[in-house]
Amino acid sequence: MDETIAEFIKRTILKIPMNELTTILKAWDFLSENQLQTVNFRQRKESVVQHLIHLCEEKHASISDAAQLDIIYMQFHQHQKVWDVFQMSKGPGEDVDLFDMKQFKNSFKKILQRALKNVTVSFRETEENAVWIRIAWGTQYTKPNQYKPTYVVYYSQTPYAFTSSSMLRRNTPLLGQALTIASKHHQIVKMDLRSRYLDSLKAIVFKQYNQTFETHNSTTPLQERSLGLDINMDSRIIHENIVEKERVQRITQETFGDYPQPQLEFAQYKLETKFKSGLNGSILAEREEPLRCLIKFSSPHLLEALKSLAPAGIADAPLSPLLTCIPNKRMNYFKIRDK
Amino acid sequence: MEQANPLRPDGESKGGVLAHLERLETQVSRSHKQSEELQSVQAQEGALGTKIHKLRRLRDELRAAVRHRRASVKACIANVEPNQTVEINEQEALEEKLENVKAILQAYHFTGLSGKLTSRGVCVCISTAFEGNLLDSYFVDLVIQKPLRIHHHSVPVFIPLEEIAAKYLQTNIQHFLFSLCEYLNAYSGRKYQADRLQSDFAALLTGPLQRNPLCNLLSFTYKLDPGGQSFPFCARLLYKDLTATLPTDVTVTCQGVEVLSTSWEEQRASHETLFCTKPLHQVFASFTRKGEKLDMSLVS
Numbered sequence: 001m002d003e004t005i006a007e008f009i010k011r012t013i014l015k016i017p018m019n020e021l022t023t024i025l026k027a028w029d030f031l032s033e034n035q036l037q038t039v040n041f042r043q044r045k046e047s048v049v050q051h052l053i054h055l056c057e058e059k060h061a062s063i064s065d066a067a068q069l070d071i072i073y074m075q076f077h078q079h080q081k082v083w084d085v086f087q088m089s090k091g092p093g094e095d096v097d098l099f100d101m102k103q104f105k106n107s108f109k110k111i112l113q114r115a116l117k118n119v120t121v122s123f124r125e126t127e128e129n130a131v132w133i134r135i136a137w138g139t140q141y142t143k144p145n146q147y148k149p150t151y152v153v154y155y156s157q158t159p160y161a162f163t164s165s166s167m168l169r170r171n172t173p174l175l176g177q178a179l180t181i182a183s184k185h186h187q188i189v190k191m192d193l194r195s196r197y198l199d200s201l202k203a204i205v206f207k208q209y210n211q212t213f214e215t216h217n218s219t220t221p222l223q224e225r226s227l228g229l230d231i232n233m234d235s236r237i238i239h240e241n242i243v244e245k246e247r248v249q250r251i252t253q254e255t256f257g258d259y260p261q262p263q264l265e266f267a268q269y270k271l272e273t274k275f276k277s278g279l280n281g282s283i284l285a286e287r288e289e290p291l292r293c294l295i296k297f298s299s300p301h302l303l304e305a306l307k308s309l310a311p312a313g314i315a316d317a318p319l320s321p322l323l324t325c326i327p328n329k330r331m332n333y334f335k336i337r338d339k
Numbered sequence: 340m341e342q343a344n345p346l347r348p349d350g351e352s353k354g355g356v357l358a359h360l361e362r363l364e365t366q367v368s369r370s371h372k373q374s375e376e377l378q379s380v381q382a383q384e385g386a387l388g389t390k391i392h393k394l395r396r397l398r399d400e401l402r403a404a405v406r407h408r409r410a411s412v413k414a415c416i417a418n419v420e421p422n423q424t425v426e427i428n429e430q431e432a433l434e435e436k437l438e439n440v441k442a443i444l445q446a447y448h449f450t451g452l453s454g455k456l457t458s459r460g461v462c463v464c465i466s467t468a469f470e471g472n473l474l475d476s477y478f479v480d481l482v483i484q485k486p487l488r489i490h491h492h493s494v495p496v497f498i499p500l501e502e503i504a505a506k507y508l509q510t511n512i513q514h515f516l517f518s519l520c521e522y523l524n525a526y527s528g529r530k531y532q533a534d535r536l537q538s539d540f541a542a543l544l545t546g547p548l549q550r551n552p553l554c555n556l557l558s559f560t561y562k563l564d565p566g567g568q569s570f571p572f573c574a575r576l577l578y579k580d581l582t583a584t585l586p587t588d589v590t591v592t593c594q595g596v597e598v599l600s601t602s603w604e605e606q607r608a609s610h611e612t613l614f615c616t617k618p619l620h621q622v623f624a625s626f627t628r629k630g631e632k633l634d635m636s637l638v639s
Contacts, residue, residue: 096555096579097497097553097555098551098577098579099551099556100549100558101549101551102549129497155496155552156551156552157553158496158497158552207492208493210491211491213462213493214457214462215462215464215478216441216444216445216447216448216455217445217448
């Protein structure tokens with residue numbers, strides 16, 4: 001086994017926390033049950049890693065085996081990367097999409113290899129009709145850098161692919177081209193949507209974040225929803241602004257729904273608008289050029305935070321549509337210009 | 340009681356008397372104990388008995404209170420009129436009707452297309468089925484405004500919902516719903532066939548079933564006699580019509596053989612026809628039946 005491969009596998013295994021190690025090794029399915037049983041996982045991590053590398057050498061692990069391990073690690077630690085969303089489109093009147101996974105993989109690999117000669121492409125299919133692609137980039141003259149790969153999650157027979165934001169920006173057009181051609185699309189466009197939470201991005205892009213539907217078969221009565229107000233039921237206490245509270249509650253419920261919000265960490269607004277002021281004669285109001293301004297909202301869970309603004313009394317209800325349109329418009333990067 | 344024996348000397352008769360006294364003493368203490376025990380048991384019995392009486396009284400009181408409440412509620416509803424009983428019957432009749440209607444609305448689910456009015460429009464439920472098996476349900480929540488729009492839905496991403504909506508939603512909502520029903524039922528049917536092939540006939544497959552999300556391209560290799568000497572067949576099924584559950588193009592080839600003998604060629608061609616005309620799992624069911632017939636012929 002090549003020293004570089006051994007080093008790469010070693011560094012990958014070192015990243016894995018001890019409590020996940022057996023699960024990930026089982027998912028990798030490269031070392032046999034017997035081999036794994038010979039490892040004492042209670043030792044110090046360095047000793048465990050040494051033993052595992054030795055076993056990998058016995059089995060002649062290749063770079064593609066190592067790449068599979070890396071993909072599995074990334075599947076368990078998706079939140080370590082920030083994910084971009086790309087949307088592809090076909091021309092009008094296209095044939096029905098008869099997606100063939102084998103054809104797609106071959107085509108994708110060929111396009112990258114033809115362009116770059118040195119590139120490691122690995123695939124791993126998941127059960128939710130998605131394929132994880134790992135690309136380690138090299139050039140005509142240098143070997144692929146295994147430590148800075150790009151990951152792509154493509155949902156077949158949909159126009160969407162999610163990619164980990166890569167530092168190697170120069171490869172993005174080639175990646176886009178490979179994806180488009182291999183999946184039989186014509187164009188690819190980057191959406192203004194970015195987050196660490198792949199599941200939330202998927203829910204927003206596929207419009208699956210609201211899965212509550214009213215049917216005659218459901219037994220939950222409608223009155224239960226309004227009990228979220230948490231108002232004291234003691235009849236001796238009168239809430240002076242209960243009408244206002246109920247109005248705010250109703251508007252929040254109409255805007256945000258009853259379902260858990262998808263998780264985003266920020267929303268960014270780039271303003272290029274002229275300054276508007278009530279006072280006449282202010283210096284800024286006289287400017288002809290638009291004012292440039294960047295506003296960024298950050299939160300561990302931005303949409304839930306926005307949802308709680310009006311009920312907490314911090315903002316007026318209804319909230320600005322610029323904030324509430326985020327999941328609907330599938331954007332969290334906005335450019336606002338004067339009309 | 341023993342009498343002191345006058346013939347014994349004093350010491351001995353004392354022993355006799357003392358022993359006698361001792362015996363009497365233990366008898367008395369024993370009978371005391373017994374009577375104490377008896378008393379305590381009787382006391383406990385008495386206590387439990389009174390408890391039972393108390394609980395019975397409480398139960399009767401509560402029952403009476405419930406009865407009284409029910410009667411007063413009914414009286415309130417009936418407004419204490421002379422024909423109270425008639426009113427109560429009407430009330431019950433209306434309740435029964437309401438339950439009936441609710442049950443019918445729930446049963447509409449089984450027609451494949453049902454809906455419920457919402458505050459902003461209607462939530463349509465498309466329940467798919469194939470060969471009499473009820474499969475997944477999909478929802479489309481519509482907002483009744485000008486223009487009509489879809490609020491949210493549970494249709495899978497690879498079903499061309501936006502295309503169908505763009506064509507029909509604004510002009511002919513019936514056509515929109517029926518078209519969507521067609522696509523979803525066909526998808527459910529194809530998925531059902533692929534799932535059945537994977538689960539029920541895995542023994543005849545020599546490799547994994549290749550499928551895609553829409554289940555409109557299936558590729559697999561199979562053998563009529565697993566473990567036997569025959570060559571495996573490779574089948575590739577294309578469903579170009581997304582509203583159909585049968586393939587539009589079928590190619591069956593024999594793996595590893597350039598030229599087939601006439602009998603194999605006949606079989607290959609017949610398989611192609613079978614896949615085109617019958618659902619996938621039924622074709623494989625007929626394969627297993629044929630296999631069984633062959634076995635029977637060997638036995639006899």
